[in-house]
Amino acid sequence: xxxxxxxxxxxxxxxxxxxxxxxxxxxxxxxxxxxxxxxxxxxxxxxxxxxxxxxxxxxxxxxxxxxxxxxxxxxxxxxxxxxxxxxxxxxxxxxxxxxxxxxxxxxxxxxxxxxxxxxxxxxxxxxxxxxxxxxxxxxxxxxxxxxxxxxxxxxxxxxxxxxxxxxxxxxxxxxxxxxxxxxxxxxxxxxxxxxxxxxxxxxxxxxxxxxxxxxxxxxxxxxxxxxxxxxxxxxxxxxxxxxxxxxxxxxxxxxxxxxxxxxxxxxxxxxxxxxxxxxxxxxxxxxxxxxxxxxxxxxxxxxxxxxxxxxxxxxxxxxxxxxxxxxxxxxxxxxxxxxxxxxxxxxxxxxxxxxxxxxxxxxxxxxxxxxxxxxxxxxxxxxxxxxxxxxxxxxxxxxxxxxxxxxxxxxxxxxxxxxxxxxxxxxxx
Ligand code: HAM
Numbered sequence: 057x058x059x060x061x062x063x064x065x066x067x068x069x070x071x072x073x074x075x076x077x078x079x080x081x082x083x084x085x086x087x088x089x090x091x092x093x094x095x096x097x098x099x100x101x102x103x104x105x106x107x108x109x110x111x112x113x114x115x116x117x118x119x120x121x122x123x124x125x126x127x128x129x130x131x132x133x134x135x136x137x138x139x140x141x142x143x144x145x146x147x148x149x150x151x152x153x154x155x156x157x158x159x160x161x162x163x164x165x166x167x168x169x170x171x172x173x174x175x176x177x178x179x180x181x182x183x184x185x186x187x188x189x190x191x192x193x194x195x196x197x198x199x200x201x202x203x204x205x206x207x208x209x210x211x212x213x214x215x216x217x218x219x220x221x222x223x224x225x226x227x228x229x230x231x232x233x234x235x236x237x238x239x240x241x242x243x244x245x246x247x248x249x250x251x252x253x254x255x256x257x258x259x260x261x262x263x264x265x266x267x268x269x270x271x272x273x274x275x276x277x278x279x280x281x282x283x284x285x286x287x288x289x290x291x292x293x294x295x296x297x298x299x300x301x302x303x304x305x306x307x308x309x310x311x312x313x314x315x316x317x318x319x320x321x322x323x324x325x326x327x328x329x330x331x332x333x334x335x336x337x338x339x340x341x342x343x344x345x346x347x348x349x350x351x352x353x354x355x356x357x358x359x360x361x362x363x364x365x366x367x368x369x370x371x372x373x374x375x376x377x378x379x380x381x382x383x384x385x386x387x388x389x390x391x392x393x394x395x396x397x398x399x400x401x402x403x404x405x406x407x408x409x410x411x412x413x414x415x416x417x418x419x420x421x422x423x424x425x426x427x428x429x430x431x432x433x434x435x436x437x438x439x440x441x442x443x444x445x446x447x448x449x450x451x452x453x454x455x456x457x458x459x460x461x462x463x464x465x466x467x468x469x470x471x472x473x474x475x476x477x478x479x480x481x482x483x484x485x
Pocket of ligand 1: 135185313334335356357
């Protein structure tokens with residue numbers, strides 16, 4: 057047997073309804089915030105990520121699935137969605153269209169990380185990007201969108217943490233302060249941190265090594281180095297979140313693992329989301345599009361990990377709609393009745409009813425056993441008598457009661473029964 061690659065997971069038919077629920081909630085929330093879906097390729101030229109996500113990040117340095125294609129070009133499976141959306145926006149001339157540009161995506165992404173709970177090598181994201189608006193309202197709208205999405209999923213114990221990592225100019229002062237602080241401790245820090253010290257000391261704040269953590273815990277905080285404009289922006293974001301009744305904590309330790317961020321950064325954290333705890337992360341990244349194109353386009357966005365959302369939903373016992381099982385199993389007792397179930401099934405399906413028939417020539421007992429296993433809501437039995445009468449014996453599997461229903465009335469009968477149930481059990485978004 058060939059095994060599934062390490063760090064990857066199958067989504068089985070019995071659990072896919074949970075994914076549909078998250079995707080549907082994502083789409084509905086996006087629609088309310090007036091974001092449209094964008095789809096970009098899984099594979100991009102490697103340069104997009106090394107330049108976009110940043111060559112001082114772990115993602116680019118250690119975790120990318122990079123290979124040469126048959127034309128000898130270096131390509132990479134996307135480790136996230138932001139860089140691809142930025143490329144699509146610039147490459148398709150969308151900067152000339154209506155602004156702000158607002159797009160969301162549901163994607164798979166790949167990072168060659170050490171797998172653990174909530175950390176996979178292939179994972180899935182729901183993300184959103186908003187371009188062209190530099191004011192604090194855009195940050196607040198983006199955070200509100202993320203917050204509404206999590207609330208619409210019924211999650212209650214996910215905490216929002218925000219921070220500002222300033223702009224290029226205030227960050228330069230901060231980096232100098234960090235280098236001054238870390239220099240005397242550098243010999244005791246990990247090899248990665250020594251490289252980070254040279255290239256981008258802010259990355260040191262993200263280090264997970266215990267030996268480094270004891271130094272990073274007391275490092276200078278970015279918030280004390282913000283320039284006036286960045287400080288004003290951050291203050292506005294906070295007051296807009298207050299006005300919307302969105303609860304947050306300012307957490308100076310949030311620096312994010314990707315290089316493109318500026319000013320506002322945020323994470324939604326839950327203790328149920330695995331070792332990292334971050335369910336959703338994002339922020340402003342005003343420099344990325346300028347770096348990739350010619351002119352500056354302010355940008356802000358977020359992405360949530362679907363696998364981590366599932367973990368948190370399970371831990372919080374969030375309400376989810378029931379998995380949809382087949383409505384009616386048509387059981388035929390002999391060849392004649394079986395032929396009739398085949399035709400009846402076509403009629404029912406044309407009327408929008410899901411149904412199944414026996415495909416394995418099984419006994420009635422075996423057919424009932426199967427119908428029960430697949431959770432069929434009704435079983436319609438057709439035997440010799442039923443064929444003579446032109447009516448099926450329809451068993452309601454929930455209450456174990458049967459009724460005779462004429463063949464030509466079967467669709468209306470089932471439709472009436474299930475429509476009453478669907479409206480009673482729908483999870484309202
Ligand atoms: P990120 O923080 O790298 O940000 O990823 C966003 C979310 O994806 C994380 O909070 C987590 O839920 C999920 N995630 C990341 N890596 C893994 C993994 N190995 N296994 C399972 N889940 C994972 C970004 O990707 C940015 N592009 C977000 C963004 C959009 N910023 C602005 N716009």
